[in-house]
Amino acid sequence: MSMPKTLPKSLLFTALLMTMQPAMAQQPHFGVPASQADIDKSFWSIFPDGEFLPDGEGTADKGKELFEVNCNMCHNLPGEDDPTKNQIGKLFGIKDKSGKTNLQQTIGSYWPYPTTVFDYIRRAMPLVAPMSLSNSEYYSLTAYLLYENGVIDENQVINKDTLPKVKMPNRDGFINAYPDIPEKYKTRFK
Amino acid sequence: MDKKGKSIAIDAVDHVAKGGLLNRRLFLNSAIATTAALATVRAAYGQEAVGEGQDDWTLIPGSSAELYGSRSRFEEELVKRRLTPMTDEFYNLRLTKYTARTPLDHMLGTITPNGLHFERTHQGIPDIDPDQHFLVIHGMVKNPLKFDINALENYPTVARQFFLECSGNSGTLWSETPTTESLQAIHGLLSGAEWTGVLLSTLLDECGVSKDAKWIIAEGADNGMMTRSIPIDKALDDTMIAIRQNGERIRPSQGYPMRLFNPGFEGNTSVKWLRSIYVTDRPVMSIQETVKYTDMMPDNMSLQFTLEQDVKSIITRPSNAMSLKQKGIYEVSGLAWSGKGRISRVEVSADGGKTWGDAMLQDPILPKMLTRFRIPWQWDGGPAILQSRAYDEFGRIQPTRNQLITARGRKPTYHFHAIQSWGIASNGEIKNVYA
Numbered sequence: 255m256s257m258p259k260t261l262p263k264s265l266l267f268t269a270l271l272m273t274m275q276p277a278m279a280q281q282p283h284f285g286v287p288a289s290q291a292d293i294d295k296s297f298w299s300i301f302p303d304g305e306f307l308p309d310g311e312g313t314a315d316k317g318k319e320l321f322e323v324n325c326n327m328c329h330n331l332p333g334e335d336d337p338t339k340n341q342i343g344k345l346f347g348i349k350d351k352s353g354k355t356n357l358q359q360t361i362g363s364y365w366p367y368p369t370t371v372f373d374y375i376r377r378a379m380p381l382v383a384p385m386s387l388s389n390s391e392y393y394s395l396t397a398y399l400l401y402e403n404g405v406i407d408e409n410q411v412i413n414k415d416t417l418p419k420v421k422m423p424n425r426d427g428f429i430n431a432y433p434d435i436p437e438k439y440k441t442r443f444k
Numbered sequence: 445m446d447k448k449g450k451s452i453a454i455d456a457v458d459h460v461a462k463g464g465l466l467n468r469r470l471f472l473n474s475a476i477a478t479t480a481a482l483a484t485v486r487a488a489y490g491q492e493a494v495g496e497g498q499d500d501w502t503l504i505p506g507s508s509a510e511l512y513g514s515r516s517r518f519e520e521e522l523v524k525r526r527l528t529p530m531t532d533e534f535y536n537l538r539l540t541k542y543t544a545r546t547p548l549d550h551m552l553g554t555i556t557p558n559g560l561h562f563e564r565t566h567q568g569i570p571d572i573d574p575d576q577h578f579l580v581i582h583g584m585v586k587n588p589l590k591f592d593i594n595a596l597e598n599y600p601t602v603a604r605q606f607f608l609e610c611s612g613n614s615g616t617l618w619s620e621t622p623t624t625e626s627l628q629a630i631h632g633l634l635s636g637a638e639w640t641g642v643l644l645s646t647l648l649d650e651c652g653v654s655k656d657a658k659w660i661i662a663e664g665a666d667n668g669m670m671t672r673s674i675p676i677d678k679a680l681d682d683t684m685i686a687i688r689q690n691g692e693r694i695r696p697s698q699g700y701p702m703r704l705f706n707p708g709f710e711g712n713t714s715v716k717w718l719r720s721i722y723v724t725d726r727p728v729m730s731i732q733e734t735v736k737y738t739d740m741m742p743d744n745m746s747l748q749f750t751l752e753q754d755v756k757s758i759i760t761r762p763s764n765a766m767s768l769k770q771k772g773i774y775e776v777s778g779l780a781w782s783g784k785g786r787i788s789r790v791e792v793s794a795d796g797g798k799t800w801g802d803a804m805l806q807d808p809i810l811p812k813m814l815t816r817f818r819i820p821w822q823w824d825g826g827p828a829i830l831q832s833r834a835y836d837e838f839g840r841i842q843p844t845r846n847q848l849i850t851a852r853g854r855k856p857t858y859h860f861h862a863i864q865s866w867g868i869a870s871n872g873e874i875k876n877v878y879a
Contacts, residue, residue: 283650370730
């Protein structure tokens with residue numbers, strides 16, 4: 255869109271370089287080719303349509319065991335109500351999204367995409383050692399979190415084909431505010 | 445001059461030449477040595493010295509030029525602060541203390557010193573070795589390329605001043621009762637600095653970005669790998685890879701050795717410790733752009749990608765960091781900013797918004813940067829309510845709190861940008877109030 259805006263500037267620089275160093279005809283190029291290994295090390299994103307989901311699979315029962323060992327020290331199990339752990343991040347137990355402030359919103363009540371669960375817990379959890387489990391273990395934990403939030407059945411196998419198809423309760427609860435906030439939420443009057 | 449010579453009570457060994465030259469080791473760079481040296485010098489000056497009555501720092505030579513400057517030992521108490529102190533149990537689980545807020549009541553200009561720039565991290569500040577760090581740009585590009593800090597330093601750079609504000613800043617003002625927290629706690633997730641870097645468009649050009657690209661996905665190398673989606677029109681406009689802040693390499697807390705910087709956008713989008721930019725045609729819907737940094741409206745729909753910070757202003761003096769000691773003339777001063785461009789006007793009210801007067805805007809007025817405003821105010825000793833209201837060059841006006849809540853309800857926790865009020869009581873005490 256604003257690509258043309260940057261062109262004159264780079265042309266100017268090129269012109270400058272040309273007067274200084276006739277041998278260099280382009281704007282400087284210092285990037286070096288990135289290998290697949292470079293990309294794999296740096297890029298962990300999973301898209302809502304499932305792109306980049308890895309092989310492997312898991313289920314809620316395996317996820318429950320993993321959760322008790324790796325996650326329960328900081329997050330309450332369903333039914334537990336340790337207030338400090340609730341402050342860290344409440345993962346279960348809220349179904350109704352209305353009237354709740356953002357801080358209390360959980361996977362079942364608020365998260366629009368199931369892929370975000372896998373993406374986030376793999377890159378960031380357990381907090382003490384992110385990425386310390388296998389992809390199948392992260393699938394199992396994802397299954398467990400979705401199951402305990404009432405989003406999937408207990409026996410549903412979660413993998414790269416099934417996960418993107420899980421429909422989240424609040425899937426349609428978001429409005430894009432870029433580039434501008436919808437008229438009805440605007441405040442720009444005197 | 446004779447009179448000085450008379451009462452010299454200094455050891456003969458301290459003299460290194462005639463005319464009062466003393467051993468250079470007399471002034472050692474430690475407090476004890478300085479005190480001892482001072483006693484010696486005072487003795488050397490004697491009763492009738494013309495310097496009698498001068499302060500010590502005038503009489504004795506100062507310390508050597510510093511290789512990396514530090515501030516006065518009398519200023520060491522001026523530091524950033526965290527918001528509500530959490531319990532030890534909380535921090536034991538949380539592992540890191542994740543915010544530190546700028547002391548805005550002490551900032552009289554628009555640039556925040558690097559040591560006082562606000563910080564917000566999710567999983568701590570990584571200790572990155574710049575020789576092992578690189579940024580890879582890949583996805584919908586002809587040539588996926590990588591760039592380390594040395595490569596970036598060789599490009600033509602831009603140096604521009606911008607504000608940075610966390611979209612959670614002033615968030616406690618959404619709450620039903622007015623917070624008693626300090627100015628620093630309420631509004632301190634806001635700073636201004638000169639950022640130097642390479643325009644992202646320059647690097648995207650080099651990679652040969654596809655015409656169908658609509659978004660970039662930025663990921664950090666920190667624990668938790670912060671991830672945000674940025675629209676391509678922004679990425680090709682003024683987004684930069686910042687490598688310097690106020691003239692020095694950006695600090696670890698700000699993304700060392702390189703960060704994304706999206707001028708005017710909510711702070712979280714300016715991904716620190718940047719190591720991957722994936723060019724694509726859709727957002728990734730990371731936790732930070734779905735679960736966090738979204739605001740639920742009265743109809744239970746949530747606004748997502750509220751990226752550009754709205755027009756906003758705050759009064760930093762006076763504020764609840766101080767109280768008024770006597771009636772008389774004060775300067776009301778504060779900061780105004782807009783994520784879209786320049787501030788065009790700031791008005792100030794002393795009667796809770798009934799009447800307004802134009803404040804003076806201090807040059808330079810830069811787009812997407814803090815603008816300092818000032819207006820003299822005579823306090824008659826009675827109750828008063830001070831407010832400021834900003835306008836930007838696009839005709840946007842900062843709303844009142846009631847207007848904001850009418851439009852967006854009270855469920856949001858982010859993006860509070862309404863007018864804030866300092867209530868002054870007759871005894872000079874200042875409180876955050878809703879008016």
